[in-house]
Amino acid sequence: MSTHTHSAAFPAPSSLEVVPGTERAQAAYPYYMQFTAADDQRFWFYNSMHFPEPMSAFDMVTAEAAYCALGSSTTRVHCIPTTLGIDYRIINGRVYIGGNAVTDPGEIARRTGEFQQRAFYYYGNWERLYAQWREKMLALIRDAQSLPKLELPEFEPLSNVHSGRGIATNHALLDTYQRTLEGYFRMWHHHFEFLLLGYGAYMTFFAFCKKAFPEISDQTIARMVAGIEAEIFRPDEEVRRLARRAVELGVDDEFKEGRTPQAIMAALETRGAAGRGWLDELATSRDPWFNINVGDGFYHYHRSWNDDLSMPFAGLPGYIAAVRAGESLERPIEKLQAERRQLIQDYRELLGSEQERQAYDQMIGLAHRVFPYVEGHKFYCEHWYTNLFFNKIREFGALLAAHGFFAREDDVFQLTHYELKAAIIDLMTAWSNGSPPRGPEHWPQIVAERRAAIAEWAKESTPPALGPVPDVIDDPAIVMLWGITRESLDRWLRASSDVASRELRGFAASSGVVEGPACVVKSVEEIGRVRKGDILVCQITNPTWAPIFQKIAGAVSDIGGSMSHAAIVAREFGLPAVVGTGTATSRIKDGQRIRVDGGRGVVTLLS
Template sequence: LGVDDEFQDGRSPQAVMAALESRGAAGRSWLEELATSRDPWFNINVGDGFYHYHRSWNDDLSLPFSALPGYIANAKAGEPIERPIEKLMAERKQLIEDYRELLNIDEERAAYDQMIALAHRVFPYVEGHKFYCEHWYTNLFFNKIREFGALLAEHGFFEDAEDVFQLTHYEIEAAIIDLMTAWSNGSPPRGPARWPAIVEERKAAIKEWAEHETPPALGPVPEVIDDPAIVLLWGITRERLDAWLAAGSQADSSEIRGFAASSGVAEGVARVVKSVEEIDRLRYGDILVCRVTNPTWAPIFQKIAAAVSDIGGSMSHAAIVAREYGLPAVVGTGTATQKIKDGQRIRVDGGRGVVTILE
């Protein structure tokens, strides 16, 4: 189409789309294809789907658009931009066979085959449920609540439509009944005198809590951690807990240890991302340092040099996607986002599970 020059790193989606509108038929053609893809697939949000502040791609195009310059650069360089599905399928098959050969009893091999078949059958339903229920449905639901918020804000119950999420669902119902009753009998609603102070108090409390740095774990250290989900997904083992405790007494240490999630070594500028709203600060070649990643963050992995997370094990999202992209990754550090400062130069050794602060 010849409009690739409009996609520049750091340029807002609104600026890109406005520029495409002025590029004639080619620009409009691209925008039409975008519109086709947006419904329903851009109803995926940048979080796990459970919170109103995790907006969908349809509501905020920043995340998908931030990845486009990298895809364009790769395509121009003759590099594939699609995921290597055939290669991944071959690796999956080989891994299944390798682990099967470790079993010496026919009954164990039969059980293994059954579990593998069950996993292959169930997994698409797991992914489908995540999109249709936690993402698409909740996105539509929260946007409908925003419409109530806009109505209440228009009548002075609070300043912004987003403030509706500071109320419980019982309070929202009461506020709407208050407004409806006032409208029906011609009297002013009581909400404008009641809710603004409550909303501001709650927003201030949330702001203060958000600025508080929490420890990676609370409570007594268990002697044994044998739940595979906790180990593989969250990276919580007795060794990791001991390392977190030791790290607390070594505030000046330049080394941070975690799970060796994806091999390789990379040096670069650390970009500390503590919320999804900060993803658009990532630039090509940065090293992502975050609490935890989400599957909808996958597009940014083609622009980073390595990944480091506070939370996660060898089967966490950051670990799996880093391996697919061939990027070094260290996960389950517990304290990386607290010890690494934004803009510092760091080295990530994904084979040893070590992050070194270089400056």
Template sequence: MDVKASLFPSAYDVPAPQGAEDWKSIYPYYMQFQPSRRETEDQKFWFCNSQHWPTPFKPFDCVMVEFATKCLGQYNTRHLLVPPANGVDYRILNGYVYFSPIGVEPSKIEARIPEFLDRAGHYYQNWDSLLANWKKKVLATIDELNALSFEALPDVVDAEKVKGGVGLDPTTDLFATYDKAIHLCYVTWQYHFEFLNLGYAAYLDFFGFVKEQFPSIPDQAIAKMVQGVDSELFRPDDELKKLAKLAVELGLVDALNTGSVDDALAAVAAAPNGQKWLDAWKASQDPWFNFTSGNGFYSSDKYWIDHLDIPMGYLRDYIQRLLDGDEIMRPTEKLLSERDRITAEYREMMDEEAQAVFDGKLGLSRTVFPYVEDHNFYIEHWALGVFWRKMRELSQLLADQGFWQNPDDMFYLNRNEVRDVLWDYSSAWATGGEKAGTDYWPAEIERRRKIVDTLAAQPPIPALNNPPEVITEPFTIMLWGITSESIQRWAQADTAGDDLQGMAGSPGVVEGVARVLRSPDQLGELQKGEVLVTPVTAPSWAPVFGKISAAVTDIGGMMSHAAIVCREYGLPAVTGTGNASSRIKTGMRVRVNGNDGTVTILDE
């Protein structure tokens, strides 16, 4: 391949941002493009996975992409033997992660089909019982994580432990607790993928069958046949809606609009009927406030249960919308009616034999598809939320020991360096000597912080090298929205006019004022009726979807969370535009056409 003729640059030709020239020093060697492998690496097409990791990594946070990609790969490649797809290669470039799907050699695909049908078929035939078992496993893992406790080493070991012949000191538990936390995070990621690819595979099989029957059918029409799911991922948002309605019914609006969260709760407690509402507020928190405004993949994610001002802000907004006479519930009945209408129309056009196949594939898709969203609550939000909370506790403990200054500074170390710090702490404790890290880590953390901040100030290149002639890997298309057409759009983005093209993620046409957001911390800036434009949305942004008029994202396919959530809320969406969040500025008026996947800038 002639690298110079590539649509996108080679990773080896991309300069480091000024001020972050030494960025490679903070990431593991196996996540980097090695110079000795340039000939091989330049033959691959890499895309920036900004859908899951939209900002550069702090070193510790790399644990999430490492575990995620390894576990995704193991289920495709070693467990299920998905016929056309193995795992994904991953590399970090200037702090952002790039993926390169690994396909199966065409000559080996056929041999994997019976193995896949046997293994996947077992899950499909026993879906309910296996899923119930999955939930037990995940909840048990959450309980194990919750039970972990990091405690400072005592000045003197308790005399009873010495006399009791235990023969071990508290450092043993300190190491074991940290190792167990990392192990449980790893286990959580394995559970994450146990069912996920099966959910996608069933839908893709149904999708392919319908396309064979009706080659010109819009992708959205097929997606609508499985919409209207009662996903547990929507429960946190639904709980807030119930609390808002209850507050209005009980006459607690003024109390809940009083100052801080503590001020509001105190005002509610002093009001007539206040205790009834407080009981409901408390009941909603376990487990539904184990929810983040991010996606659970970063140590900086803020969880509702730890930051009650986040759900309180959404709650106050819902109360105001109720007072304004707005309908705040999702249009589920309308979605189900539309689902059944479209399903019946296409089914009637098939012969009896095709109808039987259609019924079977559709039935399976509707059975398994809810997991595609539901798993997010149990894994990314609840389990990983507990993991991050425990890591913050450890970071605070080590800050108290003088290793660093800020409570979250530990995340500028990788997970193996943290274990080195635990050894430094334990060794100095045992010998009565000095901790070496208290002199080393503060300056090193500051160096790394500047690197990460500098990397975050520069948006990533969307892709590297030349794409294949045709993108055929189904997960790449459905989840990330990466097709041969979208790649061409990315390459020509700088020369495009006022029209942006993406995927038709959710139907409808809307004109409105754009609001460009790059972080969940900015969600409070959204005004009613605005068009949300962002690199990527998270499922947890659901409370603002009743407020916006449409959504536009840089990355994402028909099965991305943005597309799924917009369909469930009846909002137009265009996903996978490549660069909408850079091309569009807050305040611009835009037209979002979720029927054909276009976004038009109407005025500046």
């Protein structure tokens, strides 16, 4: 991100105050996550794409591990020429981030030489390295699944003594915790191994198109990579498959709106071979495809479909109704790909030289090679592995709760990962010396205080950005994923000063025009309120909400760029969508009638 700034500015970080009464909860976050006076000189934006709700003390590890790995990839591994890593800060539970630009021409040239040696090797060996990456991730998942069960027996098992193991069981608690935490940090390095290269390939093609075809829209360029096959779409495809099988087996009458998964499965057990057959199909889908979180994998309470079947089962009645009506449940991949091929060919013919056409062919070919990873990696990283990680931490919570450290297992997420290690050592020490642990006296009040703080922080409005506005933003992830550009920041500034306007503007993510009632969703827990024909208004959508997309007529988000997950999912489902409005969830009221023009990037308030 450029260090040159525009005269306009968002509020300075120092102008934000910690909500009164929550100061100690704010102080629980490590010192390196806190704003300082020097941060007033930099631009920051609220990362509501990944952290749309206040973060508990432990959940901040998701930012800590992710940004550590992201910075390593951009700064040291692939050496992106114009940008280093991303800094992050937290206030009132909200995560703000800011990029570190490289502006010196000599340094950019030096880094370019390094980048070419590294990135071009990956581009040239993409399929082999991606296959290798997948095996690494599956091995890491197996490691997480094989971590030992937590236990503290009254006496060390005799078998351990007679074998001469020489290490008591309490040490396994510390070892398992450290392996759990280390595995999570390692996962994020795998997550970013290819990601920025994928965005870089797309941005190179994007820049070429903007120069060669000055009138081309961002959405048109994005459509040239539509119709991708990626694992992140597979869970929803499995739900659709289960809907078809329910009709084929004649048990579709059991799937009614509002009926719990437990009630449906119990009823199917009584339906003989057909019911058991469908349950067998469900078991096939669950491993591995239901290892996907209801959110984006950054909060401990975003449980997987396997932990809570409510999300996939909520999608089944609608899909079953579509099957009964003779509708196809298949994503229109062939149609999208045919449109993509025609679009690519139409623009190719506008190029004036064979040299330009060859460059165009190479760049779009590379974009098609890399983009399945850009979406597909999420299934393995943010979802499957992260769910295993949080569930293991939940086991530590259950053990500590059983020894009186706090009331329930999920209270463990009110401790930082540093504090959790201390609590584990406290319990280890108490077990070893026969004295009571100190935790039951220490943690309950702190847990209650931090829970109350999160509730207070959730009530507070959150500025979309802070600090001086940069003239240029050149970090590929910030532009393509978050949709932060000089133009979008101007829109945010205008929106903050023109609250009477009946229009909101953002990125034209997916074409089409639709009118309907807004359903404003500010947390995953509220997704169940969405009704047929609603226009979903949220901070950001998630690919795992796909079963809900059959209900909605369109989508609007606060944040996101042309290649954000919200934009990609909307295009894949053919829904009008506008992303990156900055203020939709605060400007639009629940139930308010709105019009979404996904081709122009305009949302109009009609009532």
